[in-house]
Amino acid sequence: MLRSLSNNFQARSILDLPEAAGETKLPFSVIAKPAGASCNLDCTYCYYLEKGNLHPKVRTPRMTNDVLEHYIERYIASQPGDRLTFVWQGGEPTLMGVEYYRRIVNLQQKYANGKVIENAFQTNGVLLDDAWCELFAEGKFLVGISIDGPEDLHNAHRVNKRGGGSFEQVMRGLEALKRNRVEFNTLTVLHRRNTNHALRIYRFLKQIGSKYHQYIPVVERAGVAATEVGLSLVPPAFSGEAEITEWSLTVEQYGAFLVAVFDEWVRQDVGRVFVQLFDSTLSTWLGLGAGLCIFQETCGLGLAMEHDGDLYACDHYVYPEYRLGNIVKDDLETLVFSHKQVKFGQDKRDTLTAQCRSCAILSACNGGCPKHRIAISADGELGQNHLCAAYYRFFTHAAPYMRFMAHELHQRRAPDNVMAWVREKDAGFAALKVGRNDLCPCGSGRKFKKCCGSV
Numbered sequence: 418m419l420r421s422l423s424n425n426f427q428a429r430s431i432l433d434l435p436e437a438a439g440e441t442k443l444p445f446s447v448i449a450k451p452a453g454a455s456c457n458l459d460c461t462y463c464y465y466l467e468k469g470n471l472h473p474k475v476r477t478p479r480m481t482n483d484v485l486e487h488y489i490e491r492y493i494a495s496q497p498g499d500r501l502t503f504v505w506q507g508g509e510p511t512l513m514g515v516e517y518y519r520r521i522v523n524l525q526q527k528y529a530n531g532k533v534i535e536n537a538f539q540t541n542g543v544l545l546d547d548a549w550c551e552l553f554a555e556g557k558f559l560v561g562i563s564i565d566g567p568e569d570l571h572n573a574h575r576v577n578k579r580g581g582g583s584f585e586q587v588m589r590g591l592e593a594l595k596r597n598r599v600e601f602n603t604l605t606v607l608h609r610r611n612t613n614h615a616l617r618i619y620r621f622l623k624q625i626g627s628k629y630h631q632y633i634p635v636v637e638r639a640g641v642a643a644t645e646v647g648l649s650l651v652p653p654a655f656s657g658e659a660e661i662t663e664w665s666l667t668v669e670q671y672g673a674f675l676v677a678v679f680d681e682w683v684r685q686d687v688g689r690v691f692v693q694l695f696d697s698t699l700s701t702w703l704g705l706g707a708g709l710c711i712f713q714e715t716c717g718l719g720l721a722m723e724h725d726g727d728l729y730a731c732d733h734y735v736y737p738e739y740r741l742g743n744i745v746k747d748d749l750e751t752l753v754f755s756h757k758q759v760k761f762g763q764d765k766r767d768t769l770t771a772q773c774r775s776c777a778i779l780s781a782c783n784g785g786c787p788k789h790r791i792a793i794s795a796d797g798e799l800g801q802n803h804l805c806a807a808y809y810r811f812f813t814h815a816a817p818y819m820r821f822m823a824h825e826l827h828q829r830r831a832p833d834n835v836m837a838w839v840r841e842k843d844a845g846f847a848a849l850k851v852g853r854n855d856l857c858p859c860g861s862g863r864k865f866k867k868c869c870g871s872v
Contacts, residue, residue, distance in 0.1 A: 442497040445718040445753050448504045448732045449488065451517070453478030453724040456509040458541050458583055461574045462608050462635050462664040465508060468735050470647030472725070479513065480724040482520070484745055488726065489524045491749045493532060500533045506732075511544040515552050522556040537561065539604065541575070543583060545590030550597035560601040561631070562591055566618040570611040574664060588625075595626055602629035609663065612670040615677035623690060631693045632678075634671050636789050636803050637662045652736050653791050661791075661803075672807035676814050683818050684840070688833035698812070701781050702819040703826060711786040717762020720753060728752050730761045733788045770794040770801050778812040817868065 454469040455478055472478060480488075493501065503525070505518075525534045538553065539561040553560055564587055565571040572582030594601045603622050611618060612634075622630055638659040640651045651659050675694070682692060697708035710716045721732040722744065730739040739761070741752040752758065765787050772794040773784045784790065785802040794801040802808070818839065822832035857868035 442495065442750075443718065443754075444496055444498065444501070445720065446502070446504060447488075447492060447728070448506045448719070448721045449480075450507050450510070450721065450723055451480035451485065451505065452508045452510055452512040454508045455512055456507060456541070457512060457543055457577070458509065459576055459578050459580070461576065462606065462637070462662070464635075464637055464650055464733070465735070467648055467650065468723075471723075471735070471737070473647070475725075478508075478724040480726075484724075484726045485521065486524055487745055488722065488749075489521065490528045491744065493525070493528045493530065493534070495750045495753075496532070499531065500535070502535045502537055504537045504539075506539040509541055509543075510538060511540055511549065515548050518552055518556065522552075535559065539563070540590075541583065542587040542590030542594075543577075545593045547593060547597060550593050550599050553594075553599045554597060558599070560594060560599055561604050562587070562594065562601055563604045563606070564591070564622075564625075565605050565608075566611050566614060567621045570614060570618065573610040574606075574608060591625060601627070602631060603627040604631045604633060606633050606635055607666050607671065607674060608635045609666050609670070612666045612674050615674040616681060619678045619681060623686070628689070629691045629693075632674070634666055634804060634807075635662075636665045636791075638791060646737060648736065652734065652738070653788055668804055668807045671804055672810040675807065675811040679811065679815055679818075683815075684836060684843075687822075687836055688831065694811075695815075698781065698815060699819055699822055699832070702823040707781075707783070712781065712783055714766050714783050715762045716765045716787070717758050718753075720758075730758055731788075733786070734761075768800055770798045771796055772798070772801060773805075776809070778809055781812045782808045 453472065453475070454465050454467070456463070456466060459466070469475075469478065489503075492503065503521075505521075521536075525536075534557075536556055536558040537560075538558045540563070542562040542564070545562075552558070563575070564584075565573070565575055568582065568584040571584045571587070575583050575587075577583055591601075603625075605618060605622065619630070637650050638655070639649050639662050640655065641658040641660075643649050644651070650662075651657070678692065679695060682690060682695060693709065697712060700706065700708045701712065707713050710719050717730070719731060720741075721729045721735055723729070723735070726744045726746075728741045728744055728747075728749070729735045730741065741747075741755060741758055744752065765784065768787075768790075769779075769784045773779060773782075776782070782802075785804060785808060789803045790800045792801040792803045792805065793799055818835055821838055822835050825832050825834050853865055855865050857863055857865045
């Protein structure tokens with residue numbers, strides 16, 4: 418079974434909020450940024466570095482011990498069930514130092530109240546060494562390390578403060594993780610300069626030992642002039658003059674990338690390599706809902722917290738108009754389930770264009786991330802996802818294979834049987850002796866000639 422399906426999907430919608438307040442608690446997640454937007458790299462495509470302008474009087478943002486302890490106590494108390502995960506990100510979270518996170522682990526134990534607590538930690542990997550890895554092993558940290566492919570592709574944008582490439586430092590950090598047997602996944606940002614190299618990136622990640630891949634497409638708009646608070650990158654609702662940045666990938670690039678990686682994965686690596694998007698898609702085909710917030714009908718249960726305790730609607734919506742309050746001054750759960758945040762989550766569904774609402778793959782895509790809804794639909798309606806054509810290409814291409822894997826799982830068989838099925842499919846199903854009018858072996862319930870026989 419694919420990795421995502423062995424975990425508990427937190428795919429519940431904010432619409433599940435009970436009418437009677439306090440009747441049932443819903444799980445939600447917070448990306449906490451103890452070092453704010455501070456970073457030891459200067460990645461040219463980074464959407465978060467400039468968020469430091471939201472705190473112009475703070476030279477070195479750091480989450481104080483008081484804010485940290487208050488957050489840990491309230492977050493644990495607010496979560497239902499007996500297992501929860503803290504997410505630490507930035508900026509660059511390692512700038513806080515190893516001892517800071519040892520304090521975090523101690524505070525988590527102090528307030529655990531019998532719950533099992535895990536940690537997810539997203540880093541550029543530059544400062545990782547054996548001391549960090551010892552902490553990660555002791556504190557049950559799952560580490561996400563950012564790497565954009567082989568050296569030339571990685572160094573295209575992931576540079577240090579002097580403009581030099583960071584690849585060698587990142588690889589040293591990765592070796593430390595592997596040497597200390599710390600569980601890790603890789604996060605690869607897809608931009609205009611690396612997205613044309615799909616198989617090169619995918620095979621490189623396998624070569625360095627990554628079994629769990631996340632691919633994040635960059636789509637940002639820059640305003641002609643900075644906002645009053647000094648932000649150049651603008652939110653989706655921005656109505657002023659803005660242009661898509663030169664590093665943002667194209668929709669054609671992204672669609673081709675997804676199909677190329679999927680075609681190799683489905684033939685060689687199912688059950689051995691786990692691609693977040695593919696796992697989430699299979700979950701949808703199983704009727705379990707998407708495992709990624711961007712493909713759920715609504716959102717709003719994944720928030721972001723700055724170093725001072727300010728809570729925002731989402732990590733990609735850290736703008737003044739999406740600030741909900743401060744967790745020290747305001748109750749955390751009250752902010753998460755406030756009318757403002759509930760509406761933010763519902764708007765994902767309620768603001769779909771007519772083109773989206775009539776789309777054949779709506780149940781798989783649900784309009785994608787609202788952050789990317791900056792394009793014009795075929796009907797001339799503002800709010801179409803910039804990556805719409807790429808998602809349509811991927812989901813329609815992957816559909817026969819997803820149906821087959823879902824059918825195998827429903828029959829209590831391994832989804833990696835799809836690899837043998839694909840080999841037969843590539844050979845024309847000769848060995849399976851499937852007639853044109855027979856039911857398709859993918860489990861769709863349709864005749865072969867109307868299903869995979871026409872692909």
